Amino acid sequence: MxxxxxxxxxxxxxxxxxxxxxxxxxxxxxxxxxxxxxxxxxxxxxxxxxxxxxxxxxxxxxxxxxxxxxxxxxxxxxxxxxxxxxxxxxxxxxxxxxxxxxFGALWRRYAYRIADTPAAVDPLTRSHVLAWPRPLDEAAMNAASLLLVGRHDFASFCKQREGATTIRTLEELSWRRDDGVLVGTVRADAFCHSMVRSLVGCLIAIGEGRRPVDWADEILRAAVRSSSVAVVHAHGLTLEEVGYPPDDELESRVHQTMARRRPEEIDG
Incomplete structure (x- = not known):
């Protein structure tokens, strides 16, 4: 069984x-x-x-x-x-x-939580929410996020592993407020190493106003990892849900995933 x-x-x-x-x-x-x-x-x-x-x-x-x-x-x-x-x-x-x-998963959905105002910082959730010292503009972060959605080479946002692909399909990247906490939803077919935390680091720089909205697209198109993109702390990140096809489509999904990338190339 x-x-x-x-x-x-x-x-x-x-x-x-x-x-x-x-x-x-x-x-x-x-x-x-x-x-x-x-x-x-x-x-x-x-x-x-x-x-x-x-x-x-x-x-x-x-x-x-x-x-x-x-x-x-x-x-x-x-x-x-x-x-x-x-x-x-x-x-x-x-x-x-x-x-x-x-290999049967259709997508993984993560959430990244940021408390960017003193009123939003809760000591009881300090191990699960990133406390950020400056307010962030979620509208700018959402505008930049739209530039990253789709099937791309995310080499700029991944820690490269030899022989591994960095091509991923980012299905959703969006930001909303939940009781004052800024919550980012990130959904993709798969993620390469440190990809979500690098995406968030890029968007925080835009949300603070240190970078323009189109900087996200500039970083993406460079396809080379840059030290200008911070990898934010892990504790703000949570794997929320994994989606699968119906049982009668599972076998074909596994074959599709394994044909697209070798097993050693797929991270979470």
């Missing part, structure tokens, strides 16, 4: 998703808990988005294969009894055999 698990976690005290020797990671905690709950020596999982150190998630998705189907409600309770408090399994479900949390 293939299982789908939906997870939430506070990334503050993790060195990212991916398991690393002697470092605390979300994958490491989850696989250890699964091995205990399922009484197996080891468990392999595949996630939708390999979040970086300090990045949070409300909508992370993983899949795993088990030889003997567990009772799913009991599995969720057992896992949450084993896992530390900063990781929760929100639900478990049987998935279609072709379901692939990584």
């Amino acid at each position: 293939r299982l789908r698990l939906d997870l939430a976690y506070d990334g503050t005290d993790f060195h990212g998703w991916a398991a690393q020797p002697r470092l605390r990671t979300v994958q490491g905690e989850l696989t250890a808990a699964l091995a205990t709950a399922l009484r197996l020596p080891a468990v392999d999982v595949v996630c939708a988005g390999r979040t970086d150190a300090g990045v949070h998630a409300r909508g992370q998705v993983v899949h795993l294969d088990v030889a003997e189907p567990p009772e799913l409600g009991s599995l969720v309770r057992r896992l949450n009894g084993i896992l530390p408090a900063d990781v929760r399994v929100r639900r478990a479900a049987e998935a279609a055999p072709a379901f692939d949390a990584r």
